[in-house]
Amino acid sequence: MQQWLGYLELILDGAVLTVQLTVLGCALALFMAFVAGLARMSKFRILRILATTYIEFFRGTSIFVQLFWAYFVLPLAGIPVSPFIAGVLALGLNVGAYGAEVVRGAVQSIDKGQKEAGLALNLTPWQRMRHIILPQAVVVMLPTFGNNAIELLKGTAVVSLISLADMTFQSQVVRAQTGSTAMPFLTILVLYFAIAMVISTTVRTLEKRLSDGLDVTK
Amino acid sequence: MAQPIIDIQSITKRFGDLTVLDNLSFQVQPGEKLALIGPSGSGKTTILRILMTLETLTSGHILIEGEQLWHMEKGGELVDADEAHLHKMREKIGMVFQHFNLFPHKTVLENITLAPRLTLGVPAREAEQRAMELLDMVGLADKKDDKPASLSGGQKQRVAIARALALEPKIMLFDEVTSALDPELVDEVLSVMRQLGEETDMTMLLVTHEMGFARDFADRVLFFDHGHIIESGPPEQIFTNPEEERTQSFLRKVLSAGKRKAEKQAAVL
Numbered sequence: 001m002q003q004w005l006g007y008l009e010l011i012l013d014g015a016v017l018t019v020q021l022t023v024l025g026c027a028l029a030l031f032m033a034f035v036a037g038l039a040r041m042s043k044f045r046i047l048r049i050l051a052t053t054y055i056e057f058f059r060g061t062s063i064f065v066q067l068f069w070a071y072f073v074l075p076l077a078g079i080p081v082s083p084f085i086a087g088v089l090a091l092g093l094n095v096g097a098y099g100a101e102v103v104r105g106a107v108q109s110i111d112k113g114q115k116e117a118g119l120a121l122n123l124t125p126w127q128r129m130r131h132i133i134l135p136q137a138v139v140v141m142l143p144t145f146g147n148n149a150i151e152l153l154k155g156t157a158v159v160s161l162i163s164l165a166d167m168t169f170q171s172q173v174v175r176a177q178t179g180s181t182a183m184p185f186l187t188i189l190v191l192y193f194a195i196a197m198v199i200s201t202t203v204r205t206l207e208k209r210l211s212d213g214l215d216v217t218k
Numbered sequence: 219m220a221q222p223i224i225d226i227q228s229i230t231k232r233f234g235d236l237t238v239l240d241n242l243s244f245q246v247q248p249g250e251k252l253a254l255i256g257p258s259g260s261g262k263t264t265i266l267r268i269l270m271t272l273e274t275l276t277s278g279h280i281l282i283e284g285e286q287l288w289h290m291e292k293g294g295e296l297v298d299a300d301e302a303h304l305h306k307m308r309e310k311i312g313m314v315f316q317h318f319n320l321f322p323h324k325t326v327l328e329n330i331t332l333a334p335r336l337t338l339g340v341p342a343r344e345a346e347q348r349a350m351e352l353l354d355m356v357g358l359a360d361k362k363d364d365k366p367a368s369l370s371g372g373q374k375q376r377v378a379i380a381r382a383l384a385l386e387p388k389i390m391l392f393d394e395v396t397s398a399l400d401p402e403l404v405d406e407v408l409s410v411m412r413q414l415g416e417e418t419d420m421t422m423l424l425v426t427h428e429m430g431f432a433r434d435f436a437d438r439v440l441f442f443d444h445g446h447i448i449e450s451g452p453p454e455q456i457f458t459n460p461e462e463e464r465t466q467s468f469l470r471k472v473l474s475a476g477k478r479k480a481e482k483q484a485a486v487l
Contacts, residue, residue, distance in 0.1 A: 113319035114319060117321070120270050121381070135323045136323055
């Protein structure tokens with residue numbers, strides 16, 4: 001039993017790293033989702049092209065390959081990246097590409113009468129977006145963002161491939177040292193599930209709070 | 219005659235192959251209450267939408283207080299207006315929509331204060347005071363903290379009117395503002411408009427199917443069909459003694475439909 005506690009601690013250390021990767025990855029993904037999602041609807045062609053290229057590239061190639069590029073190829077181009085940064089970059093950019101389409105879809109789903117009312121009140125395009133469209137669109141985005149965040153959490157396991165000691169990596173270590181498969185994998189199963197529950201509960205709470213008065217989610 | 223506040227000079231609007239407005243011209247005097255009537259698809263709503271800059275012109279010119287709406291002068295030539303010019307021109311015009319288009323995530327009060335604060339830079343407290351005056355006027359002061367979802371259609375439309383008034387436009391456009399309302403809620407909206415007509419010298423253009431209201435509210439009625447003005451004149455003339463065959467047949471249809479509806483309602487009561 002004593003021995004298991006020691007191993008559990010090892011796995012929990014990994015869990016901390018997994019949470020860090022998830023939080024920072026989500027932050028980057030959220031940022032990229034809004035930047036690319038809004039750029040995709042810009043009236044400037046060049047912004048639309050840049051955003052579309054980003055979205056199609058990161059959706060169209062595997063996160064596994066993206067991670068290896070970030071970790072092994074960027075240094076060759078003279079940009080040194082730590083495994084942790086490479087992990088956050090790959091996760092954030094990959095999930096951000098999916099999020100960008102969520103942002104675009106949600107913004108376009110808002111009734112066009114809302115935009116027209118904003119225009120009739122002489123609000124600028126940015127003011128309309130900021131005060132009228134986005135507050136309503138965010139509520140539409142949230143459920144899918146929740147899914148994306150959980151996908152990202154599960155995606156963090158690939159960083160063990162570039163020797164980052166996340167939860168999955170640590171459980172492999174424990175398995176190698178103890179020969180037991182059930183204990184470490186059962187542990188991380190429970191941990192992944194627990195973190196995912198935290199994410200979905202948070203998103204649902206936000207959703208409830210923000211959807212007051214809107215009929216998008218009932 | 220004084221300078222018209224709106225001067226529409228041979229405007230044409232096409233959507234693809236469909237000509238919605240065909241080389242149309244008319245003028246509106248300051249303070250005038252103008253009712254635009256006609257069958258659906260006759261182009262009357264499109265005129266309001268073009269005046270509000272929600273829809274572009276295919277050709278022609280519109281002057282608001284003598285100033286080009288959709289064009290501006292550049293190097294001695296008239297070119298298409300840019301966003302800054304449109305922004306300036308929109309200050310004179312407000313619009314109320316058929317489907318209210320209130321902002322559902324904001325309270326009644328915030329719906330009204332948002333634009334004055336953002337576009338005119340009015341301080342929050344001042345904007346709220348003014349909004350409360352307007353809510354008093356439309357009889358909804360007690361609803362200030364409610365979200366639009368909890369209001370009836372008639373209440374929503376009265377808030378929408380207050381919201382447009384908060385920017386103090388000289389011209390107000392009413393686009394079928396009672397068409398989406400249950401019959402028993404129509405009167406509360408019309409009485410707010412009537413009050414506006416009496417207490418202000420605002421220029422009001424209304425597209426409406428409420429013939430009774432058009433008749434006793436408007437100074438002048440324009441009858442539209444297929445993007446043309448078929449007939450125009452004071453309401454007594456249009457409603458009691460229309461000259462054109464098309465006006466006559468339209469009025470026969472809507473008035474008898476209105477009568478049937480009224481009879482049905484009376485029967486229910």
